[in-house]
Amino acid sequence: MLIEMPRRTEIFGSVKIHELQRVLKLDSGGFENPLAKDICFDDIKRILRRLAVVIPIKNESIHLLDGVLRAIPFDCTTIVVSNSERDAHDIYKMERETAANIHNLTQQEILHFFFTPSLSVYLYSIRVY
């Protein structure tokens, strides 16, 4: 990937805020450029292997979730945290089936959670609420 170098960085105590950097090209050829940073695919892949993508969801179209799950790079772990309806129509069940279907096809690691009372109890027990 070829991405602009930040032209300015604001330093506020220990916090550095870099100015906007535009993506110049989605992939690149490894050429040195004083204006841009060339990040090779292998470096990106090394990060992806250690990255989890969390998808919070509440009653969205299953088509959209399906597209999003298919687009997340294989090396990442995908975590779907759902707060969708489970009463009249069990939307969560459909989401889970979609995720399981994609896992079966791709073998990508996918975790799917629902906001259950047991999750609340667990969060309460470790004081995260």
Place this chain on the structure above:
Amino acid sequence: MLIEMPRRTEIFGSVKIHELQRVLKLDSGGFENPLAKDICFDDIKRILRRLAVVIPIKNESIHLLDGVLRAIPFDCTTIVVSNSERDAHDIYKMERETAANIHNLTQQEILCVHQKDPELGFAFYDAGYDHLLDRDGLVRDGKSEGMIAGMLLAKSLGCDFIGFADADNYVPGSVREYVMDYAAGFCMSESPYSMVRLHWRYKPKVVEEKLYFKKWGRVSETTNRYLNLLLSTCTGFETGVVITGNAGEHALTTELADIMSYSTGYSVEPYHYVYLLDEFGLKAEDIVYPEAVSNGIEIFQIETLNPHIHEEKGEGHIKNMLLSSLSTIYHSKLCNDYVRSKVLEELKNILDTWETLGENVVMPPIGEIDVNRFIKVLEGSSETFLRCEPREIGSEVVGKPYLKGETFQEV
């Protein structure tokens, strides 16, 4: 990339048409799966290095062109063939500057030429191919003519695969996927004569202030129906295999590009099918290309993961597209009276009662053109031709790319 295996393949003479294959995931982990083909990134990259992407453009927004150019994978060569205005506002100059700017930043190989450049016309004339020239010796208007110019430039660079991308795409990420899909198709191909045609997953429209994810365009649905009818009446078995009759996003091997004839205007894409079925199908009379016949011609149809959002060209565009698409089928060697009557019935609201369905102009194959002679003329004297070559890795940053003719914007 993880892509569905084709569930069925229709074989018609030497032409194999694979059923639609959906892209299941843009990348993959190398796991075996009986339902899907796993194509690793290295294999895709090997194809990309031999692929040129041709972008025919006419007065599109510079923002859109900029996005499309940035999205084309680095390993491909990009060829912009413009037929944009050069009078009141020199739009071509802006397009060229955009391309040169992106080359300076990325070092990707980019070529640009203007379709109405007299030297381009002369290069065709000099190479003995005047089928796309008008009375003034200029290349005629039309996307098909621009595509042929782009293919010759790709051939002059020694590319083995040629793909096409429209310049009016609002989503740069989808352009990148199209090029990867082309490469995936060629990875699956077993013949040097193959073509990859894309079917957009959705083409969203705004309906009652909401996005409606339309699956089929009006013209493509009709064209596909009649291409399938043409096939069905010839074989005696009904089929619905063709679903990419009007696929503007397509790619083909240079070997196949050399032996294809090209129709003008909006009929260029459906004519690919008609030509291949006419010349290499069950009822082909003369075998002009025995090597292609023995290797077979493969057509892959791939459904993209990304939806397609492009500029709307209006009703007149749709009517002309339908007329010229169905005209190619009507004038096919395989077309019988039944199919002809069905086509005329379909067009009864468009054609006047006395009007007949005119035949599209067809340009012969480009395989015999001496590309070295063609490129020599262009490089020697063209005012609009620009070739930005990548510098070697590790070399000093050069101030200007290789540039002929006009000025360009330095970054």
